[in-house]
């Protein structure tokens with residue numbers, strides 16, 4: 001499965017509208033706070049000119065772009081961490097995504113109710129952040145209690161973990177997201193079964209009306225910067241309408257240009273998303289396909305292989321790696337191998353953006 005991004009935000013901020021714009025999937029859009037009962041999942045191809053260039057040498061093979069999966073997550077409201085609204089369902093859905101797109105309402109429209117009565121990006125962002133922090137805190141407190149117990153009965157192994165979670169508890173209760181804390185390599189395994197929500201990378205999306213950037217969206221960009229991430233501005237409704245009425249990509253761009261929009265929301269998101277979410281793309285040319293894949297930066301070769309075939313991680317022997325631009329220069333992996341230009345790596349190899357990888361499995 002591809003990398004998945006969950007759209008989160010208060011009701012009526014335009015999550016489903018933007019989801020539509022992104023996936024053109026036609027999810028149900030209604031002016032009603034709890035309308036998104038089922039998660040809508042949409043898969044979109046990620047355009048990549050490097051894949052096009054590689055494919056030129058393998059024109060008998062199918063070209064398969066990498067994909068991003070978007071999940072339109074059920075409305076999050078104040079109190080969701082305690083099960084208010086669709087709180088529990090929301091939490092189950094957000095656990096499964098790799099990253100969050102935090103949609104913020106930046107358009108004024110008397111016909112579209114706002115849960116808190118007015119447009120206020122800072123307040124809205126803080127409501128969502130607080131719910132996620134509270135949920136994480138609940139899990140952390142449980143951990144601290146059980147670790148305290150173990151430390152008390154003399155379990156020496158529990159000491160480091162206890163101290164780690166005590167430190168986390170302090171930071172999270174002061175409103176700090178876990179993704180922004182410095183966590184030592186040795187401590188990372190402690191977080192594995194907790195799988196905290198505020199550890200997931202976040203990218204903000206300012207949903208502006210048809211006019212484009214405004215005073216509210218500027219605030220969203222500032223708040224994103226303060227949080228060491230980015231924001232993109234999308235005219236949600238306009239783009240979803242364009243998606244529905246245009247036949248192809250070219251027509252889409254022509255329409256958007258008429259409104260002064262040079263890059264579609266999807267293009268902006270992909271560009272900012274790969275950077276902020278620390279994603280890398282690698283390529284494979286084995287079998288009947290030339291294909292692009294998305295993994296997080298720092299992913300080791302066997303886990304990258306597991307994207308292709310689940311048992312590749314267990315059967316991993318080694319991998320042969322070329323840079324995409326070298327492959328395009330020379331034309332085949334065989335030639336690169338003969339020239340001694342293919343690097344061989346073991347299971348500790350971290351996949352780099354632009355790698356062309358041949359997995360050798362047992």
Ligand SMILES: Nc1nc2c(ncn2[C@@H]2O[C@H](COP(=O)(O)OP(=O)(O)O)[C@@H](O)[C@H]2O)c(=O)[nH]1
Pocket residue numbers: 009010011012013014015016017018029030031032033036075107108109112207208209210235236237238
């Ligand atoms: N005026 C205006 N209305 C919008 C915009 N984006 C979404 N809406 C409207 O806001 C309402 C709620 O949008 P929806 O996408 O269902 O919000 P969700 O609850 O966050 O999924 C719908 O009536 C949309 O048509 C926008 O950019 N401008």
Ligand SMILES: [Mg+2]
Pocket residue numbers: 015016017035036
């Ligand atoms: Mg919705």
